[in-house]
Amino acid sequence: MDNSPLFIGLDFGSASVRALLVDQTGAAIASQVHHYRRWTRGEYSDASESRFRQHPLDYLESIGAVIRTLISESGIDASRVAGIGVDTTGSTPCAVDRNGTPLALLPEFANNPNAMFVLWKDHTALAEAAEINQLAKRWRVDYTKYEGGIYSAEWFWAKYLHILRTDSAVRNACHGFVEHCDWITATLAGTGVKASRCAAGHKAMWHPEWGGLPSEEFLTTLDPLLAGRRAELYTDTFTADVPVGTLTPEWAERLGLSPTVTVSGGAFDAHMGAVGAGIEPGWMVKVIGTSTCDIMVAPTLDHCVRGICGQVDGSVRPGLTGLEAGQSAFGDIYAWFTRFLSYGGRIDLPKLEAEAAALPISGVLALDWMNGRRTPDANQNLAGALFGLNLGTTAPMVFRALVEATAFGARRIADRFRQEGVNIDGVIAIGGIARKSGFVMQTCADVLNMPIQVAASDQCCALGAAMFAATAAGAYPDLETAMNKMKPGFDAVYRPIPENVAVYEQNYHRYLDLADAVEQETMKHV
Numbered sequence: 001m002d003n004s005p006l007f008i009g010l011d012f013g014s015a016s017v018r019a020l021l022v023d024q025t026g027a028a029i030a031s032q033v034h035h036y037r038r039w040t041r042g043e044y045s046d047a048s049e050s051r052f053r054q055h056p057l058d059y060l061e062s063i064g065a066v067i068r069t070l071i072s073e074s075g076i077d078a079s080r081v082a083g084i085g086v087d088t089t090g091s092t093p094c095a096v097d098r099n100g101t102p103l104a105l106l107p108e109f110a111n112n113p114n115a116m117f118v119l120w121k122d123h124t125a126l127a128e129a130a131e132i133n134q135l136a137k138r139w140r141v142d143y144t145k146y147e148g149g150i151y152s153a154e155w156f157w158a159k160y161l162h163i164l165r166t167d168s169a170v171r172n173a174c175h176g177f178v179e180h181c182d183w184i185t186a187t188l189a190g191t192g193v194k195a196s197r198c199a200a201g202h203k204a205m206w207h208p209e210w211g212g213l214p215s216e217e218f219l220t221t222l223d224p225l226l227a228g229r230r231a232e233l234y235t236d237t238f239t240a241d242v243p244v245g246t247l248t249p250e251w252a253e254r255l256g257l258s259p260t261v262t263v264s265g266g267a268f269d270a271h272m273g274a275v276g277a278g279i280e281p282g283w284m285v286k287v288i289g290t291s292t293c294d295i296m297v298a299p300t301l302d303h304c305v306r307g308i309c310g311q312v313d314g315s316v317r318p319g320l321t322g323l324e325a326g327q328s329a330f331g332d333i334y335a336w337f338t339r340f341l342s343y344g345g346r347i348d349l350p351k352l353e354a355e356a357a358a359l360p361i362s363g364v365l366a367l368d369w370m371n372g373r374r375t376p377d378a379n380q381n382l383a384g385a386l387f388g389l390n391l392g393t394t395a396p397m398v399f400r401a402l403v404e405a406t407a408f409g410a411r412r413i414a415d416r417f418r419q420e421g422v423n424i425d426g427v428i429a430i431g432g433i434a435r436k437s438g439f440v441m442q443t444c445a446d447v448l449n450m451p452i453q454v455a456a457s458d459q460c461c462a463l464g465a466a467m468f469a470a471t472a473a474g475a476y477p478d479l480e481t482a483m484n485k486m487k488p489g490f491d492a493v494y495r496p497i498p499e500n501v502a503v504y505e506q507n508y509h510r511y512l513d514l515a516d517a518v519e520q521e522t523m524k525h526v
Helices: 056-074 126-138 156-166 168-173 180-189 197-203 216-222 249-255 269-276 331-342 349-357 395-419 432-436 438-448 460-472 479-486 498-523
Strands: 006-012 016-022 028-035 081-088 093-095 177-179 243-246 262-264 283-288 292-298 311-313 321-327 365-367 385-387 426-430 452-455 490-494
Touching: 006 056, 006 180, 006 269, 006 460, 016 056, 016 460, 028 056, 056 180, 056 249, 081 180, 081 269, 081 460, 093 156, 093 180, 126 156, 126 216, 156 168, 156 177, 177 180, 177 197, 180 197, 180 243, 180 262, 197 311, 197 321, 262 460, 269 283, 269 292, 269 321, 269 426, 269 460, 283 395, 283 432, 292 395, 321 395, 331 349, 331 395, 349 395, 349 438, 365 395, 365 498, 385 498, 395 438, 395 498, 426 432, 426 438, 432 438, 432 452, 438 452, 438 490, 438 498, 460 479
Parallel strands: 006 081, 081 262, 283 426, 426 452
Antiparallel strands: 006 016, 016 028, 093 177, 243 262, 283 292, 292 321, 311 321, 365 385, 452 490
């Protein structure tokens, strides 16, 4: 009878949670997905206002449903499960009460979007982000310098201040603002929050250089509404290989697992996905889905990399500096275009993609800023654009231009890393689009002029979470050992096509010129 330990990776995405059950080799035994019920119905969000909120009940209900189904359909002995790892989207924080309970779980706030988790792509805090940047640049310490030098509306403090300003009832009841990845692990283990190094460093301006979070003086100068809020948060942070605790008896019963199951520390999905793909120094892992995250690790850096989403010791792998960049929209752009074409009907996306792939590279160009720009140099005021249309332009031509634009955006990120002295030896792609769209991946390889290897796992983020769970539970002495034993390898490689590379090199420089012109014009009116 096999009694070897098993591990679960929980991957909380934008629309669903995925659960992956693996053994000590990383081999997948079973996987399940559960879609958030309220999110699926479109509740609490308004895309026209860039407001995207998620109810904590969607998360809690999904955990129970997805793990119980995972265990029952796998047929394994549940007592073999030794650890659970958790990754989430981010920055996705929520206002909580004195007990750490999200306000939306209280009856008086049950239907108040401001009392819910503010999803990563929520851009309602544009004004607050601008104020943070303005103050940081004239403050004696630039708290944004390890965040790429520009603070984003997608991040912790901008969202926190916006919620405090927007809703007095939430403001009065709020006694903290907690990231999704921290709240889930604390909930499962029944402990206080063990703040994620990944979330705090990349999104909340936490750094040892200034003793943790930005100073009380800085925050209250930004807005007196932040007075005392820093003290309600945390000073220390932890890498995700550190155990948070074990399952509470209540959660153990709810999930059908043992209360001895170790809960490892939380982190963001892209960072754990990079671990799941086997990230090493010099390799960029591109997590490609509705948006993208581009993750790298480096042994040491003697300077701050400009215009990215942060560099944080241990945010990806303990002992290495984690670097994050990314695009605010990628697959979301393709989804927008199909909605735009359908106008209530249905569009055959595979057919559209096949027709676009069969076309030659044309003069139609697009900007990939449909949800603003994350990197390089965050600017959520920007919007997408199309150029070179005429009466002969077809839908497949536009779709191809949008795919090329997302690849150009990826190239711009790679160029920034190189300009900042961070070498890229190779590219690994993970995520739904990387696994499903050869056209998109070939276009990216041509534009980047680099081979792209696709990780041989449909669930790299959940696999990374399971690697952390295995480490925290003591199955391996450290994360590096767990990665070497559990990483999936590759099952596809896209190599640049020389004739495409030459044409895209020209079009990329046209893209840069148009991007500069559009940004200059846009910022005149902000």
